[in-house]
Amino acid sequence: MSEWILWAVFGVFVGAMMLLDLGVLNRTAKVMTAKKAAVWVAVWISSALLFALGIFIYLGKASAAEFLAGYLIEQSLSADNLFVFIMIFAYFKVEPAQQPRVLKWGILGAVVMRAIMIAVGVELITRFHWMTYVFGVLLLLTVIKMMLQGDDQFDPSKSFALKLLRRIVPVSKKYYGEKFFVRDGKKFFATPLLMVLVVVESSDLIFALDSIPAIFAVTTDPFIIYTSNIFAILGLRSLYFVLAEMARLFEYLKPGIIIILAFVAVKMLIVDFYKIPIGLSLAFIGGVLAVSILASWLKLRKNGGQSPHEINSPTSPLPVHSQHEHPSKAVPR
Secondary structure, three states: HHHHHHHHHHHHHHHHHHHHHHHHHHOOOOOHHHHHHHHHHHHHHHHHHHHHHHHHHHHHHHHHHHHHHHHHHHHHHHHHHHHHHHHHHHHHOOOOOHHHHHHHHHHHHHHHHHHHHHHHHHHHHHHHOOHHHHHHHHHHHHHHHHHOOOOOOOOOHHHHHHHHHHHHOOEEOOOOOOOOOEEEEOOEEEEEEHHHHHHHHHHHHHHHHHHHHHHOOOOOHHHHHHHHHHHHHHOOHHHHHHHHHHHHHOOOOOHHHHHHHHHHHHHHOOOOOOOHHHHHHHHHHHHHHHHHHHHHHHHHHHOOOOOOOOOOOOOOOOOOOOOOOOOOOEEEE
């Protein structure tokens, strides 16, 4: 019964916070400053810690530790993924005032997608124990892929979802403020902002395929998995604007994430031989993140504030057009 109470508290609290953050305080199109974003990041992290305290009181120490471990895993993976979002916005030349709207709808879409994927994952592991090994192997393949990729940048033009969108609907060459669609007579056109949203959503789907299997190494409790994921996701919108200003401080984040994913994969593969205590897992994950950030800061300081791996924005395929351009002059399908 205690878990149902927490489900209700979670639903009411998260719904109220989303309404306040996305629907009231940040409803209009405006640039979110790093200072304001940092305040919201602190609010979401404090909320997650407060919720963890509630889990500790009602469900016990082990469940609270599982929640925190899952939250740290998702938060660390999400932080790395946000750098991809930075490149997507740079590629499509999205104005800072338009970015919050894309992130808002992207996060709402992520909440729904994670719910579906978590439900499917829990059902698979519950019915078929051997799926634990499948998820472990998938994580190892992810680790290998990340190591082989090195510093290669994400190329939004190769997105399958973007190519599909262009085949389905004509796309205008210029932006129309926050609008995803514009109308010309009886015909509708998608704006480039919808293209950006599609790429962000498809990218998050790929990210979820990495992060969700990882949390199954911590717990198979749907409540812990979903709530830890959602708390991490809901803070991404604000965290994006903080990382956009502090990208150089996280040069070693990716190696840290590779180590964490490798650890989680091994934990899943040896689960029938030795179950690594949740306290040790939490300490390891938190320690790796702390060392990664500290090492990044020390190297940045050693280089006099100049990072050798600045983010380079690829050239946008969307030319700048007159604000009076007719919407029917669309990007060819």
